[in-house]
Amino acid sequence: MTPSDAPQSRWSDLDRPPLNVPALRRGLLRPGGLWTSLDVVETIGSTNSDLARRAAAGLDEGTVLVAEEQTAGRGRLDRTWTAPARSGLFLSVYLTPGDVPVERWGWLPLLTGVAAATGLAKAAGVDTALKWPNDLLVTVEGVERKAGGILAELAGDGVVVGMGLNVSLRADELPTPTAGSLALAGAVSTDRETLLRGVLRSLEHWYGQWRAADGDAAASGLQEAYAAGCATLGRTVRAQLPGDRTLIGEAVAIDGDGRLILSTDDGLQEPVSAGDIVHLRGAGGGLV
Numbered sequence: 001m002t003p004s005d006a007p008q009s010r011w012s013d014l015d016r017p018p019l020n021v022p023a024l025r026r027g028l029l030r031p032g033g034l035w036t037s038l039d040v041v042e043t044i045g046s047t048n049s050d051l052a053r054r055a056a057a058g059l060d061e062g063t064v065l066v067a068e069e070q071t072a073g074r075g076r077l078d079r080t081w082t083a084p085a086r087s088g089l090f091l092s093v094y095l096t097p098g099d100v101p102v103e104r105w106g107w108l109p110l111l112t113g114v115a116a117a118t119g120l121a122k123a124a125g126v127d128t129a130l131k132w133p134n135d136l137l138v139t140v141e142g143v144e145r146k147a148g149g150i151l152a153e154l155a156g157d158g159v160v161v162g163m164g165l166n167v168s169l170r171a172d173e174l175p176t177p178t179a180g181s182l183a184l185a186g187a188v189s190t191d192r193e194t195l196l197r198g199v200l201r202s203l204e205h206w207y208g209q210w211r212a213a214d215g216d217a218a219a220s221g222l223q224e225a226y227a228a229g230c231a232t233l234g235r236t237v238r239a240q241l242p243g244d245r246t247l248i249g250e251a252v253a254i255d256g257d258g259r260l261i262l263s264t265d266d267g268l269q270e271p272v273s274a275g276d277i278v279h280l281r282g283a284g285g286g287l288v
Contacts, residue, residue, distance in 0.1 A: 055156030124199030145180025
């Protein structure tokens with residue numbers, strides 16, 4: 001695939017211009033920095049799938065792939081992610097933290113969530129909350145809505161981390177009633193180039209701190225930052241666990257391995273390392 005370089009006249013929705021690839025490269029690719037290449041494609045099935053395929057044959061760390069439109073975007077549990085062209089950020093990056101113990105790599109999707117939330121707070125002026133383990137929430141008319149998601153997959157010698165984020169979606173374009181977008185949350189900017197630069201610079205910062213601490217989430221400040229921004233903590237939740245097991249309890253902590261700790265009615269504290277989480281007592285009274 002070739003980078004998107006179509007002229008402005010090709011686009012029918014002038015509120016959603018194409019990304020300026022040369023400007024993004026000038027702003028993000030620098031000697032000694034994490035990001036080594038950045039391509040933007042007009043349309044793709046899944047940025048994660050494409051990078052994972054390329055990683056199997058050998059790929060440099062810091063490769064960034066962005067799509068103007070995804071036709072087969074994937075979330076956790078093989079859920080699909082679709083949105084109108086140029087209405088959001090659809091990207092994947094390739095990371096190879098080879099000097100970090102593999103058992104700590106599970107922090108990478110949570111790290112990406114922290115990076116996205118802090119980057120968007122600066123670039124968009126929107127308070128983005130984190131729903132464990134991989135959702136990005138915004139508040140629309142007093143109710144929490146899912147505006148984005150993160151998916152991390154082992155590939156080659158490292159990890160492909162993908163993110164999809166609704167930026168300019170209007171109410172009649174939302175895929176589900178529980179979805180949201182930065183625009184609907186009152187973002188001061190929906191310029192995708194500004195947002196992409198903010199997210200990738202924040203990701204470079206947090207990844208650098210985490211790696212310098214050998215992946216220790218506490219020593220790098222990541223564990224504390226995630227807990228501070230996690231909307232799941234302090235809520236009663238239902239966890240749909242592998243094997244059709246269901247667990248209900250209060251989310252009380254994120255442990256050193258990135259697991260969600262639930263306090264159940266029988267007085268036990270159970271760690272959850274994988275599962276689908278539903279907020280039973282959500283902001284505004286809704287379920288998330």
